[in-house]
Amino acid sequence: MTANLTEFYGHDTDEDTRLTRSAHGKLEFLRTQELVRRALNGKALRVLDVGGGTGVHARWLAADGHSVHVVDPVPRHVEVAAGIPGVTAELGDARALTWPDASADVVLLFGPLYHLVEAEDRTLALAEALRVLRPGGLLCAAAISRYLSLLEVSTTGRLDARMDGAVGEVIGTGKYDGHVGFVPAHFHTAAELGGEVRTAGVRDVEVFGVEGPAWAALDVAGAAIRDEHLESALQCARLVERDSHMINASAHLLAVGKA
Secondary structure, three states: HHHHHHHHHHHHHHOOOOOOHHHHHHHHHHHHHHHHHHOOOOOEEEEEEOOOOOOOOHHHHHOOOOEEEEEEEOHHHHHHHHOOOOOOEEEEEEEEEOOOOEEEOOOOOOOOHHOOOOOHHHHHHHHHHHHEEEEEEEEEEEEEEOOOOHHHHHHOOOOHHHHHHHHHHHHHEEEEEOOOOOOEEEOOOOHHHHHHHHHOOOOEEEEEEEOOOOOHHHHHHHHOOOOHHHHHHHHHHHHHOOOOHHHHOEEEEEEOOOO
């Protein structure tokens, strides 16, 4: 897994700009900020950002006054994140964290649960997150929706009979083979994500749709997007963030709970 991620993130994509170069990326970024800030309640906390990439979220968390440490398996990511004021970083694996027990106020898993394609590896990552969290500490765990592929290829005119098998496979099983870009990964439903997190022992779990159902329209609009389109998509996401009928239409899901 680590070799594949290093190749993809080290050469094939620029993770540092992914959430700023498109309207959909901005929607994901703003909604993630909104949901995490709501859960943190404005307190200055010790945050462990596991799979934190180049520190896209660590940067604003540190600016908010939190102490942030990034753990990531990609050397280039760690180098970039370590250069952010107020942020420290190290190479590491979500399944074997170096932090001692009960040493973090918050653990973010914004990547491991979809990059770890085997259920037992996701269980290990969640167990490690709980181990390092203090009692009552906060876990925020992100996932990719099983319906992302369907909505992306259908709204951009790429869904045809040749893709039916791959799209159906990810909807039915969560196994994503890379057919619309990205590395092979595990995609969740909201119920599956909530179940995995609760089974790990996390309490008071809530699962949110991050972008809501309007994200695909932003991708289609592309350069023609206007500020009011993004604001409308944000409001749409807020209105149905817990709606059981709409939540899986988000591209990303976020589970929030307590140790």
